[in-house]
Amino acid sequence: MAFRIPCIFSILLSVAATGGARADFADGKLPDGTYHCEVYLLGMFLSLGDITIKGDVYSGPVTFGTAQQGYNYQMDANGEITWLGPLGGYTAGGNSISLTQATLDGQTSPSFDIIMKQPDGAFTASTCTKR
Numbered sequence: 001m002a003f004r005i006p007c008i009f010s011i012l013l014s015v016a017a018t019g020g021a022r023a024d025f026a027d028g029k030l031p032d033g034t035y036h037c038e039v040y041l042l043g044m045f046l047s048l049g050d051i052t053i054k055g056d057v058y059s060g061p062v063t064f065g066t067a068q069q070g071y072n073y074q075m076d077a078n079g080e081i082t083w084l085g086p087l088g089g090y091t092a093g094g095n096s097i098s099l100t101q102a103t104l105d106g107q108t109s110p111s112f113d114i115i116m117k118q119p120d121g122a123f124t125a126s127t128c129t130k131r
Contacts, residue, residue: 028075029056030102031110035128037061048126049088061088075102081112094119 030053037048049061056074059067071085079102083091090097095116102112111129118124 025075025077025079025102025104028077029053030075030081030112031104031130033110033130035110035112035130037114037126037128039124039126050131051087051128058083058085061090079104079112087114090114090116098123 032054033052035051035053037051038045039048040046047063049063051058051060052062052067053073054070056072057070058073059070069085071083073084074082076082081100081102083097083100086092087097089095095118097114098117099115100112102110104110109130111127114126114128116124116126
């Protein structure tokens with residue numbers, strides 16, 4: 001597992017460095033919609049809930065029901081996202097967000113990867129894809 005995290009960071013950083021400023025990222029927003037978040041763990045995909053994006057506001061992640069409140073987010077020209085409020089379990093219990101990187105390719109659905117740092121120093125990566 002320790003080898004996977006540096007590999008994930010390397011891939012994300014190389015994508016950000018080689019991609020440059022993309023036209024899709026110019027307005028600093030993700031496409032509106034619901035993004036389903038999953039993590040691959042122990043040979044299977046586990047759902048972490050849905051994050052809803054509308055303009056520059058997000059809510060969630062929500063597994064059941066609807067989110068109580070929305071918060072702002074910012075996205076730079078390279079697609080790196082900064083969450084300006086809590087992000088469910090990603091920012092609870094001593095967890096923190098290390099990096100969130102958006103991917104907006106014409107071939108695939110818009111998505112973003114969230115790298116979470118756990119209290120013990122380990123990292124977990126999840127992907128949120130627009131439904």
